[in-house]
Every structure is written in structure tokens, then in C-alpha cells.
Amino acid sequence: MTPQRAGVIAALATLVVDQATKLWVYHIFDIAARGVVEVTPFFNIVLVWNRGVSYGLFQQDGALGRWLLVGLSVIAAIVLAVWAWRARTLLASVSLGLIVGGAAGNAVDRSIYGAVLDFLHFHAAGFSWYVFNVADAAIVAGVAGLLYDSFVVERRQDTPGEN
Template sequence: MTPARAGLIAALATLVLDQASKLWLYFGTDLVMTQPWRLAPFADFVVVWNRGVSYGLFQQDGGFGRWLLVAVSLAAAIGLSVWMHRAGSRLLGVALGLIVGGALGNAIDRAAYGAVFDFVHLHAGTWSWYVFNVADAAIVAGVVGLLFDSLRPAGRDPRTDVAGDRNHPQA
């Protein structure tokens, strides 16, 4: 399987899982009326509408901010998709696909509802992590994949790598 195809599958799977989980929890359950749902001593399902970006930063109440964030998400998804189609490794393709799928999932929410539906709340004692969704988790996993891919020596040819070439000393 090519890196681009693996990335496309990751993007589509992320988008479908993200939207299906949000639609089911919001429209198919009574979570809105009966929240929080305790899943474990450290995890709840809750309903949070995030009008900002990561960690609730840059909250936008007006239409301009909403559509600006939709446009930025779509532009990022397009740019990352181009990169995904040029990816040289399956890890890079999947990592980019996870980010693209997550960006599109959150952009759909923002376009449809004016905010992103977040529902997973992790906590321990007085410590509380931000509330997130499948798209957010995929974006984080994609960034971790990008970091791992950047640390891999694969794709570097020691015969052409200037830093590793003893015949071409560095100045």
C-alpha cells in the first residue's frame, strides 16, 4: 500500500469515526440532559461546545471568526493532503491522514453548529485535562507520528548526505 493510500484511509476513518461518535452522542443519546456520564474514575462524557481552537484558545462568538476558522482548517487540510500524496513513508502518510481527517471533522462541526462538539473529559483528583473528541485525538496522534517520522533515519542516503560524507568536510 502506498503512503498516500494509507494516509487517505486514515483520513477517511478518522472523519467517519469522529462524525459518527459526535452524531450518536449528541442526537442518539440523552447525554445533553444527563451529563456527565462516568466512564471510569478518570474519564467522563460531557457536552462542551468549543468555539475556539486547541485548548479553547481564541474563542470566536461571531460569524467572521467562525468562518475564518473553517477556512483555516480547510486550507490546512488541503496543504497537508498535498504533502500526504508526496509522502515517502507509510508512517508519514498515516500521520498526515490523521491530521487531515481531524481537521475536516472539526471544520464540519464548526460549519454546521458554529462550534466543535467535544465530549471526552479526562481527570484525576483535582487535575483536569481539556475536553476533546475523536478528531482532536487523531490530530495529536498524527503530530506524534510526524515527530517519529522526522526522527527515523529512513530515506537518508549516507552516500549523498553532506553531513555524513567524509570527502566533503564541513566549513
């Protein structure tokens, strides 16, 4: 499989899984009516509408801000998709595909609901992680993959005798 094909598959799979989980948790599981659902002592399913960007920064309550964030997400997804298509390694292409799929998933939410639906909440020993969704997890995994590809894989390829 070519890196380009793998990147496209990663993007589409991320988008589909992200949207499927959000549709399920909101419309079928009906998290809005249930409130906080404790799944384990360290994991809850909750409903949080994120009108900002990562970690709730730059909250946008108006239509202009909402559509600016949608536009920014679409532009970022296009730029990253082009980068993924040109990527030299499978890891870089898949990592970029994860980011593209995540950005697209969150842009779909903003377009439909006016905010991103976050619902996964991990916490332990008084520490509470941010509430997130599959798209957010894919974006973080994609960034981690890009960093690994940039600092470890690229270095190995550039070092003579270490391939």
C-alpha cells in the same frame, strides 16, 4: 498498499469515526440532556462546545470568526493532504491523513453547529485534562507520528548501515 492510499484511508476513517461518535453522543446518547456522565472514576462524557481552536484558544462568538476558522481548517486540510500525497513514508502519509481527517471533522462541526463538539474528559488525582473528541485525538496522534517519522525514521534512513 501505497503510502498515498494509506493516507487517504486514514483521513476518511478519522472523519467517519469522528462524525459518527459526535452524532451518537449528541443525538442518540443525548449528552445535552444528561449532563456529565461518569463512566469511570477517571473518565466522563460531557458536552463542551469549543468555539475556539486547540485548548479553547481564540474563542469566536461571531459568524465571521466561525467561518474564518472553517476556512483555515479547510486550507490546512488541503495543504496537509498534498503533503500526505507526496510523503515518502507510510508513517508520514498516515500521520498526515489523521491530521487531515481531524481538521475536516472539526470543520464539519463548525459549519453545522457553529462550534466543535467535545465530549471526552479524562481526569485523575486532581488533574483534569482538556475535553476533546476523536478528531482532536487523531490530530495529536498524527503530530506524534510526524515527529517520530521526522526524528527517528528519517535519521535511520540517513545513517549508513542502519536500515
